[in-house]
Structures are given as C-alpha cells and as structure tokens.
Amino acid sequence: MPARKSTGRRGRPAITPEERENQLISKAVDLAERQLEDGTATAQVITHYLKLGSTRERLEQQRLANENVLLTAKAEQLESQKRIEELYAEALAAMRSYAGNPDTGDYE
Numbered sequence: 001m002p003a004r005k006s007t008g009r010r011g012r013p014a015i016t017p018e019e020r021e022n023q024l025i026s027k028a029v030d031l032a033e034r035q036l037e038d039g040t041a042t043a044q045v046i047t048h049y050l051k052l053g054s055t056r057e058r059l060e061q062q063r064l065a066n067e068n069v070l071l072t073a074k075a076e077q078l079e080s081q082k083r084i085e086e087l088y089a090e091a092l093a094a095m096r097s098y099a100g101n102p103d104t105g106d107y108e
Helices: 017-038 043-052 055-098
Strands: none
Touching (some): 017 043
16 A cells, blocks of 8 residues: 655644534545545545536536525525515504504504
C-alpha cells in the first residue's frame, strides 16, 4: 500500500456538527479522487461515482429540488393565508367599533 501524502492543509476546527460532517465528507471525496486517479478505488467507490453521473440521478436531484421549491411555496401560502385571516378579523373588529358595537374579544 502506498504511503499517504499529506496535503499540509489544516483548516480551522469545526464549530458545529454540520461543519464537521462537511469536513469529513470533503476528506472522503478527496480520498476517493486519489484512489480513482491511482487505480486503487474499490468497485463500490467507482459505482458510487458512476451513479452520481447518471441521467437518472440528475433527474432525481432535480425532482428533489423541485419538491423543495413546492414545499417552500406551500409554507409561504399558509403564512399568507394566516395573515389574511388576521387582517379580516382586525377589519371586522374595526367595523364593529365604528358601528358602536364594542369588540367582545371573541375574534382575537
């Protein structure tokens, strides 16, 4: 087994678990790249990167991105609907007070 080359790169320590995970992923990808370049990559590594480059995988990633956009739009729509309902309640309360009927607090 060939000696491992040290890249000499030592970044700052991760502050969050997400940063640490990203650091480890980066190291794993770097290692896989070195293995692919020097011909020592396992069949699993090769298959993984072949799948990533497939049309099916790109379509799946696009589908997931579109689903995220849709979910975000739905969440924004719900927030908007909630705000509209609040505005209607405020308008009704204001009309009652103008008509001389004090708000009973039932609509708050």
